[in-house]
Amino acid sequence: MKRSDILRIVVAALMAVYMPLSLVAFTLKAPIAAQPALLTSIGQSADVEMAKAIMSRAKLSFSMDSLVKAQALASTNAKTLVVVIGGSSKGLGAAGISADAELERAKALLAEAKKRGMKIIGLHIGGEARRGELSDRFIGAAVPLCDYFIVVEEGNADGLFTKLCGTKIPLDIVQKISQVSEPLAAAFAK
Amino acid sequence: MKKLMLALALFVAALGAVSAQLPVNLYGRAAVGANGVVAAAKPEASQVGIDILKKGGNAVDAAVATGFALGVLEPNASGVGGGGFMIIKMKDMAEPVVIDFREMAPGKATPTMYLGADGKVIPNSTVEGGLAVGVPGEVKGLLYALEHYGSGKLSRADIIQPAIQWALQGIPVTVNLASIIKDNFGKLVKYENGAQIYLKDGLPYEVGEVIYNPDLAKTLAKIVKEGEDAIYKGEIAQAIVDEVQKRGGILTLEDLANYQVKIRKPVEGDYRGYKVYSVPPASSGGTHLIEILNILENFDVKKLGFQTPQAAHLWSEILKLTFADRSKYMGDTDFVKVPLAGLTSKAYAKEQAARIDMNASMTPPKAGDPFKYESGSTTHFSVMDKDGNMVAVTKTINYFFGSGVVIPGWGFIMNDEMDDFVATPGSVNSVEPGKRPLSSMSPTLVLDSKGRSFMTIGSPGATRIFPTVAQVISNVVDFGFPIQEAILAPRVYQAASGDLHLEGRYPVSALDGIKKLGHGVSIHADWDAYFGGVHAIVYDYDAGLLYGGADPRRDGQAKAF
Known part of the structure; x- marks a missing residue:
């Protein structure tokens, strides 16, 4: 093999890994969710604030309640639940809720949303910092109940989200937080 | 072709530069x-x-x-x-x-x-x-x-x-x-x-x-x-x-x-022949650093072993006693009387050391720890x-x-x-106009037995600061670690009550022993900024060289010439 051929292979491999997201097709072929959405946290990390910025930028109609409970879904007009998963001890402390209570809130909320026929979109955008014992409890409980999931690549280094989503839950993996906007917006009908 | 090669080289170099900044990169x-x-x-x-x-x-x-x-x-x-x-x-x-x-x-x-x-x-x-x-x-x-x-x-x-x-x-x-x-x-x-x-x-x-x-x-x-x-x-x-x-x-x-x-006079103490100088209130750090080292000096730390259950137990008990004192006495000395001489005296340390049972965890002191929520976000x-x-x-x-x-x-x-500050009235550290809030910051200088400059050290990490600085000093003085190894070693932290906090790399073999001594244990990440970020220098007079150590729990890196 010539040296130039080796170089071409290396460049192609690097481009495959670092190719701009705009050149990547997303998993969903058509929108699955309706607006307005209800945005909440599972784990009380600051990531929910990032999701809020992303959804605002995408001009999606939504409201946010980081601690919304299952019972509250009866009085909301939200048609889609967007959950941002990531545990934060600081966030849980500030919210005055224990990890166990947060997990119970999340389970009840997701079950109620399913019961009401709401679509559930899951986001994990905090990367490696939102993995580990605390976060993984929330991830394990919430991801299997989502109808669509977007993860920032760094958080899926061990393939956990790929495994949890399997073939049943459409999963998009993006490289940067700023790239979440495009597939998330595409998941909603205009 | 040359341009392509150059572009590829730059691309790979850029990736390398980013990778080199990973927090757990221990090299350099x-x-x-x-x-x-x-x-x-x-x-x-x-x-x-x-x-x-x-x-x-x-x-x-x-x-x-x-x-x-x-x-x-x-x-x-x-x-x-x-x-x-x-x-x-x-x-x-x-x-x-x-x-x-x-x-x-x-x-x-x-x-x-x-x-x-x-x-x-x-x-x-x-x-x-x-x-x-x-x-x-x-x-x-x-x-x-x-x-x-x-x-x-x-x-x-x-x-x-x-x-x-x-x-x-x-x-x-x-x-x-x-x-x-x-x-x-x-x-x-x-x-x-x-x-x-x-x-x-x-x-x-x-x-x-x-x-x-x-x-x-x-x-x-x-x-x-x-x-x-x-x-x-x-x-x-x-x-x-x-x-x-x-x-x-x-x-x-x-x-x-x-x-x-x-402009303040430093607090000072001795640890196994080394002279230790640190900062007085409005930081509590220096005073308690010396208190810790004074109590530690009453034990044969080397014989207890490095990061054994007994070593962890000793640190836990010393820190419980120290934090109980901190809660009770510490504040801005321009506003409240703090028994600095007593807290840093060898006689008091001996009394405190006598309270430690090496076979059982101490019942937590009654005083709470109103300062436990201090931020660790310092440098x-x-x-x-x-x-x-x-x-x-x-x-x-x-x-x-x-x-x-x-x-x-x-x-x-x-x-x-x-x-x-304590956000409610009635504490020695309650808010008053012109008062300085109590700190744990402990920039510290150490002289050797000949009175020569030996070590400069300190850390961020809120209430973990002075326990961390004490552990690194002990790693150098008691165990003879080079400064970088002393910084890398996993750390412990204990407040006046609650679990003993261990950095994730603390030897697994010690865990059972620690629990048997009656400690609740909270295990943190392997390299956890919770335990501070020590940046220190040690002078080796025999070699005529200065050794700088920096902490991978932050973006620390020492430079020398």
């Missing part, structure tokens, strides 16, 4: 040199200090330059809007001097200022927004040091210009900084002045990107020209007052004009030169990104140091 943290070492939480800041030494500046010149540079390179942890402590020992000084540039409570502050109508502390009021802001001391402190202890060979411009340069050319977003920005996104997004600098289009910067802060460069240039008056009088002072008050604060022009650096750096001139500086804006309040047009973040 330490440095060794015959002439001088600077160990700081950012390699670029360490290099600034080294460049000053190479230009003929002394250790204080280098420390001040490094301090200003860190305010730019690690803006989340310290800067113009903050404060701290510096301890200096030049070779011709009989004993070190402490420069206390800790923030003060504003003149209108009261012990009940954080209480709502229901008598309860208003959530978040001590940590975010204008009411959380204390009168900053950093610029007065650093310039005082430069004026009184600098070489006089270098101008203020020589010292501050590197920081200006970094503000203009931009600071690299490392894995560590990217993670901190994400973690504090909720605060940053609330304050548009900070969001404009530290967020990119409203979202966190990604690793490898660059943050520019020309407004901060402008502020630093004004300090070059006008000295401390640039911050404490005139248009910047007015901008500080306007912005802090706009965000609900009570800071006034009089508060800024009246701020004073305090420490050390400088030593071939003549043994030593400087240790710990400085902070308290929580990462401080109060969130950023002064528009001037690019610096105001501290939230008021959170280090």
Whole structure:
């Protein structure tokens, strides 16, 4: 093999890994969710604030309640639940809720949303910092109940989200937080 | 073809540069040199200090330059809007001097200022927004040091210009900084002045990107020209007052004009033949560091073994006793009487040591620990030169990104140091006008048995600071570790009550033994910034070399020449 051929292979491999997201097709072929959405946290990390910025930028109609409970879904007009998963001890402390209570809130909320026929979109955008014992409890409980999931690549280094989503839950993996906007917006009908 | 090769090489090099910044990258943290070492939480800041030494500046010149540079390179942890402590020992000084540039409570502050109508502390009021802001001391402190202890060979411009340069050319977003920005996104997004600098289009910067802060460069240039008056009088002072008050604060022009650096006598002790000097109140750190070492000296630490169940137990018991004292006695000595001599005496340590049962965990002391929520978001750096001139500086804006309040047009973040007071009346550390909130910062200098400069050390990490500094000193003195190994070793932490906190790499083989001694255990990440970020230098006189150690729990890297 010539040296130039080796170089071409290396460049192609690097481009495959670092190719701009705009050149990547997303998993969903058509929108699955309706607006307005209800945005909440599972784990009380600051990531929910990032999701809020992303959804605002995408001009999606939504409201946010980081601690919304299952019972509250009866009085909301939200048609889609967007959950941002990531545990934060600081966030849980500030919210005055224990990890166990947060997990119970999340389970009840997701079950109620399913019961009401709401679509559930899951986001994990905090990367490696939102993995580990605390976060993984929330991830394990919430991801299997989502109808669509977007993860920032760094958080899926061990393939956990790929495994949890399997073939049943459409999963998009993006490289940067700023790239979440495009597939998330595409998941909603205009 | 050549162009393609070059592009590929640059691409791979760029990826390599990003990878090298991973927090767990253990390589290249330490440095060794015959002439001088600077160990700081950012390699670029360490290099600034080294460049000053190479230009003929002394250790204080280098420390001040490094301090200003860190305010730019690690803006989340310290800067113009903050404060701290510096301890200096030049070779011709009989004993070190402490420069206390800790923030003060504003003149209108009261012990009940954080209480709502229901008598309860208003959530978040001590940590975010204008009411959380204390009168900053950093610029007065650093310039005082430069004026009184600098070489006089270098101008203020020589010292501050590197920081200006970094503000203009931009600071690299490392894995560590990217993670901190994400973690504090909720605060940053609330304050548009900070969001404009530290967020990119409203979202966190990604690793490898660059943050520019020309407004901060402008502020630093004004300090070059006008000295401390640039911050404490005139248009910047007015901008500080306007912005802090706009965000609900009570800071006034009089508060800024009246701020004073305090020159203090260090607290001192001996540990197995080494002389230890550290900072007195308004930091509790130095006093308790000496208390810990004094108690530890009553035990044959080496015989207990390194990171055995018995060793962990001993640290736990010593720290419980120390934190019980801290809760009861510690405050600003300008306002309350603190039994400093007793707390640092060998006789008291012996009594405390006698209370420790090496076979069972002590019942937690009754006193609570009102300071346990102190922030760990601080920075420490050390400088030593071939003549043994030593400087240790710990400085902070308290929580990462401080109060969130950023002064528009001037690019610096105001501290939230008021959170280090007890937010309710009745404590020795309750708020009073002009009082300094209790700190744990412990910049420390150690002399060897011949009275020669031996070590300069310190750490961020809130109440973990002095336990961490004590452990690293013990690692060097008791176990003979090189300074970098002493810094890398996993750490423990114990408050007055609650679980014993262990860093993730603490030997698994010790866990059962620790639990059998009656300790609850909380295991943290393998490399956890919770336990601080030590930057230290040790002088090896036999080799004629200075060894700098830096902490991978932060972006630490020492530089030497």
